[in-house]
Amino acid sequence: MATSESSGSVVRRILLGSQLRRLRESRGITREAAGYSIRASESKISRMELGRVSFKARDVEDLLTLYGVTDELEREALLGLAREANVAGWWHSYGDVLPGWFQTYVGLEGAASHIGIYEVQFVHGLLQTEGYAQAVVVRGQPAADEAEVERRVSLRMERQKLLFSERAPHFHAVLDEAALHRPYGGEAVMRGQLQHLMDISEQANVTLQVMPFAHGGHAGESGAFTMLRFPESDLSDVVYLEQLTSALYLDKPDEVAQYGRVMERLHEDSLSPLATRDLLRRLLQLM
DSSP states (O other): OHHHHHHHHHHHHHHHHHHHHHHHHHTTOOHHHHHHHTTOOHHHHHHHHTTOSOOOHHHHHHHHHHTTOOOHHHHHHHHHHHHHHTOOOGGGGGTTTSOHHHHHHHHHHHHOSEEEEEESSSOOGGGOOHHHHHHHHHHHOTTOOHHHHHHHHHHHHHHHGGGGSTTOOEEEEEEEHHHHHSOSSOHHHHHHHHHHHHHHTTSTTEEEEEEOGGGOSOTTTTOOEEEEEOSOTTSOOEEEEEOSSOEEEEOOHHHHHHHHHHHHHHHHHSOOHHHHHHHHHHHHHHO
């Protein structure tokens, strides 16, 4: 499947970067020295090791030589990983409306085996109906023309295919109740969105919970975040924090663990999946 292959390229890029970092550190070589060997800056080495940029075969070959990797089988395995990591993802065709910092996320999202989210402001993108998504885009991008809005909505709908694919991840979403009451697109759009949440929450790979107003303060006080887990044992969990013009990708074990504890408390304190569907049903009856 093309989607899983292109998403996998992001994972391979991160895996290759981490292996190159381990090799460099085991030889006691600085990023500056590594950068000099491939005619690049220290920051370029940092971006390569984080899997944020594509890899040139010549650069990987030179770094492997510098790190003392002479075994042909080991070299070829890593060079093969570099070739696979450079496969363009399906989302690259949306480059006109997709910022570079979000392209990495789309690739990781498509490669994850488990996606956990907490959302406050609105219904999460993977759960939005087309009408709701259009209203969100128009509100968030007031200067966008009709064609750009259509492209952004199309990208969001394309991402949602992940939840119905053969390799669909388990998706565990916690929505703050505020997201259900804040209107986007008018009553008809909101009715359709609430019904869609009820329908999709019945899927075996989707768990939906709502953090109710009645609970008061809760563990998600720092705001929305996403946790991604991958089937590859040597790829650590990632916490994704989106900002207005950029994003943070956290993978340090202690930081990820803190967010993991917050997510566990959100799961414990939110309405159960069954009670969440009851709430959605009541909201629909009131409209």
